[in-house]
Amino acid sequence: MSLNSMTGFGRLEKTAANLNLVMEMRTLNHRYLDISVSLSRQIPQTWENEIRGAVEEKIRRGRVDLTVNLEVRGSGSRRPRVDTALAGDYYRFLKELSEAHALPFELALRDLVSLPGVVEVEDNPPDLDALRGMFDDALTEVIDQVAGMRLREGRALGRILGDLLEDFGAKLGRIEESVGEVESRRFEAIARRVRQLLDDEGISMDDLDLRNEVAIAVQRASIREETARLRSHVEQFGDVLADSGASGRKLEFLAGEMVRETNTVAAKVSDAELNQVAINMKNLLEDIREQVRNIE
Numbered sequence: 001m002s003l004n005s006m007t008g009f010g011r012l013e014k015t016a017a018n019l020n021l022v023m024e025m026r027t028l029n030h031r032y033l034d035i036s037v038s039l040s041r042q043i044p045q046t047w048e049n050e051i052r053g054a055v056e057e058k059i060r061r062g063r064v065d066l067t068v069n070l071e072v073r074g075s076g077s078r079r080p081r082v083d084t085a086l087a088g089d090y091y092r093f094l095k096e097l098s099e100a101h102a103l104p105f106e107l108a109l110r111d112l113v114s115l116p117g118v119v120e121v122e123d124n125p126p127d128l129d130a131l132r133g134m135f136d137d138a139l140t141e142v143i144d145q146v147a148g149m150r151l152r153e154g155r156a157l158g159r160i161l162g163d164l165l166e167d168f169g170a171k172l173g174r175i176e177e178s179v180g181e182v183e184s185r186r187f188e189a190i191a192r193r194v195r196q197l198l199d200d201e202g203i204s205m206d207d208l209d210l211r212n213e214v215a216i217a218v219q220r221a222s223i224r225e226e227t228a229r230l231r232s233h234v235e236q237f238g239d240v241l242a243d244s245g246a247s248g249r250k251l252e253f254l255a256g257e258m259v260r261e262t263n264t265v266a267a268k269v270s271d272a273e274l275n276q277v278a279i280n281m282k283n284l285l286e287d288i289r290e291q292v293r294n295i296e
Contacts, residue, residue, distance in 0.1 A: 003247065004296040005153035006030065006062035010145030016134050019126055020071040023138045025146050029293060030063035040070040042126050047135070054139055058147045061248060061296045066142075068135075072126050080121050087118045154295065158241055161251075161291050165241070168258075168284045169234045171277050175265065176227050178274055223268050226261045233258045248295035255289045 008027045013020070035055055037048050055064055090112060098105040113119045237254045240247045262285060266278035 002151070003154035003158040003241065004147075004150045005157055005294050006150065006248070006296050007153055007294060008146035008149040010142040010149070012138055012142055012145070014134050014138050017127070017130055018073045019131055019134065020073060021131075021134055021138055022069045022071075023066070023142050024068075025064065025066045025142045027059065027065075027146055027150065028063040030061065033059065033061050033064070035064045036066070038065075038067045040068060042070050042072060043068060043131070043135070044128070051139060054143060058143050059150075059296075070126065070131070080119055082113075082119055083117055087112055087115075090115050090118065150296065157291055157294055161241060161288060162238075164284055164288050164291070165234060165237055168281055168288070169231075171281050171284070172227065172230055172234065174277050175223070175269070175274055176231070178271070179222075179224055179227060223265050226265050226268070230258060230261045230265070233261070248292060251292045251295060252289070255285060255292050259285050259289070 006027060006029045009025070011022075011024045013022045015021070033056065035052050037051055039045060039048065051066065055066070091107065094107055095105055097103070233254050237251065237258070240250050240254065259282070262278060262281050266275060266282060269275045269278055
């Protein structure tokens with residue numbers, strides 16, 4: 001059994017030379033594969049496509065959030081940047097303002113560089129060759145962390161689902177064993193009721209015709225087809241549990257079909273004991289569907 005959960009988490013930190021890289025990935029339930037990547041501004045955005053490709057090799061379904069923070073340390077890691085064009089615009093604007101209002105034009109350099117956007121402190125770009133190797137190693141490791149966690153949780157989910165399916169199958173077997181007896185009792189009950197109604201109305205009817213009509217009524221209310229389909233779904237569900245690969249959607253579909261058939265059985269069964277068994281089956285299916293939502 002090699003089911004994968006859609007829930008996972010991985011985090012690591014790598015340091016080399018003046019670079020400190022922190023990478024964090026978390027995955028959550030989602031109908032499809034949805035990847036969100038957030039990179040520090042020093043990391044080339046063109047790397048994002050390669051990141052997505054690496055994630056898709058190991059993860060096939062779920063919401064994936066990857067955050068990468070990079071710190072470039074050391075005395076040469078930051079430098080000022082002067083926007084001379086913006087400074088010139090400020091100068092001309094202030095000079096025009098002073099002339100328009102007959103005000104003295106007094107502007108020192110310290111006043112000009114303190115204006116918004118004139119001087120900015122920015123990070124020096126990292127050594128991309130040094131960063132590339134460290135980044136690739138970190139990405140592989142964090143994806144493996146997440147995939148390992150998803151596999152461990154998937155195994156646990158598989159055991160839970162196996163137990164629930166076994167319980168469901170046993171209860172279905174209880175109903176299957178009783179189908180013939182229930183139909184026989186229903187046949188006799190309907191026949192007595194019809195005879196009584198015919199007698200009350202003074203209507204005569206051939207016994208063979210009566211039995212044929214009653215048999216048709218019993219067949220319409222039979223649950224044999226539903227229980228046969230349910231048994232098939234249970235077997236298919238078990239096969240998917242034992243299979244490898246992404247199987248969450250298959251299990252969701254089968255669980256939905258099982259709910260539909262079980263609802264029909266519960267509606268048709270008039271026997272109080274069997275009706276309670278059907279209700280218990282519906283409760284088990286709710287637990288099964290809740291667990292299936294977590295599977296890749």
